Amino acid sequence: MGSLLQLSDVADLIPRHDAQFFKQRVADLIERRSLSFPGAQPVSFSRRHFRDLQDTDYWLCEKTDGIRCLLYLTTFSDGSTQQEAHMLIDRKNDYYNIDNEHFHFPLPDAPEASYHTETLLDGELVLDKLPGGGEQKTFMVFDCLAVDGKSLLQRTLDKRLGYFVESVLKPYHKLLARYPEEKELQPFVIVAKKMEKAYGVMMMLKDVLPKLPHGSDGLIFTCRTSPYTPGTDQKIIKWKPPHENTIDFRLHLGDFPSVTEDGQTFLDYDACPSMDLLVFHGSDRSEFYAKLHVTESEWESMKGMQQILDGRIIECHKDEHGRWRYKKEPNGEPRFRDDKTEANHISTVESVLESIEDAVSEQDLLDNAKMINASWKRREAEATRPMATQTNGVPR
Secondary structure: OOOOOOHHHOOEEOOHHHHHHHHHHHHHHOOOOOOOOOOEEEEEOOOOHHHHHHHOOEEEEEEEOOEEEEEEEEEEEOOOOEEEEEEEEEOOOOEEEOOOOOOOOEOOOOOOOOEOOOEEEEEEEEEEEOOOOOEEEEEEEEEEEEEOOEEOOOOOHHHHHHHHHHHHHHHHHHHHHHOHHHHHHOOOEEEEOOOEEOOOHHHHHHHHHHHOOOOEEEEEEEEOOOOOOOEEEEEEEEEOOHHHOOEEEEEEEOOOOEEEEOOEEEEOOOOOOOEEEEEEOOOOOEEEEEEEOOOHHHHHHHHHOOOOOOOOEEEEEEOOOOOEEEOEOOOOOEOEOOOOOOOOEHHHHHHHHHHHHHOOOHHHHHHHHHHHHHHHHHHHHHHHOOOOOEEOOEEO
16 A cells, blocks of 8 residues: 555544444444454465466456555434435444545435435545646445445345446436536545456556556456455455565564673664564464565665554565565655554465465466466357257257
8 A cells, every 4th residue: 555645635534432333334234243344355366276267257457556445335313314424444444434525426316315325335545647647536446245235245246346337336427427516526536447357468467557547566356256255255366476476564673783882882773673574373463474674775764754663564575585575665665554453364474475486477377368268258158058949848
């Protein structure tokens, strides 16, 4: 997640004791017992996933480098009437209220002032660069969990997105077309993330990614026919170029080096301390995994932030020498994942390492695209093949 955009730029954090009420409503909405973050999480791409892409229909989109969050459309009581409420839910499971009287999601073909409620959209908040200069906040929707109190988790991906586009997005755009002066007053623009069939890898890599108005660090393959699964979903696969495969660790600062001057020994708080990287093992337990390698210039950059470093989640990659290094923001500062409460779980770490060791390259994706295409076309042909004629109830 880039440092240029934060949820606090568009919404206000709801105190956790107040958010508990809405967490329960979201859990009830999608018929889930847990009050934890309701979003699905992908697994890392490895060579075994090529078989999945050949055997089943998968849709493909770019992996946006933004803020992953859910948009929850609901209502609250002000004592006498029900008022619209729009909230963003981040991966910390924190709720942010969008306090904007111009933000509405009208029902299709309904009277004015009739709006969607108990609707849950999954997406990514990004900062797009505009062709003529300037920037635009955009919420890119890539899934839909519920519409107007109806859970869509058991529907297929194409049906879920169809509900979103027809019921939510088109009426929203129609409203803004009717009142164009409202466009500039929106907290962000709402769009549907562009999806392609899984064999469209070359077009994605060569045509789509280079022209994106925002950062992207890979591809996402999502099974078209499987239900939406909160938590780790084996049917959502993320691919990153080998150099982009990263792990989110918890940073633990150790001792500062000691120096001796004039016979006295003291700690040099200006020098770089030892830095441990911890991974999550569940039950509030984090354990040492590796050392973070930091150069002198990188330490100076970290000090220059003038922020607390110890205990934060930091995104790291392995360099060509097998050392763990922090991923850098455009300004050279480390990329801290303050949107997360925990480091990656050890199982996720092992999955990412499998991807690194498997080294599924861009060329590997392109080489397999033809087989994925052939398998998809074969399934399409079988689905449209006429039923065999029957004689006395027996197919022939």
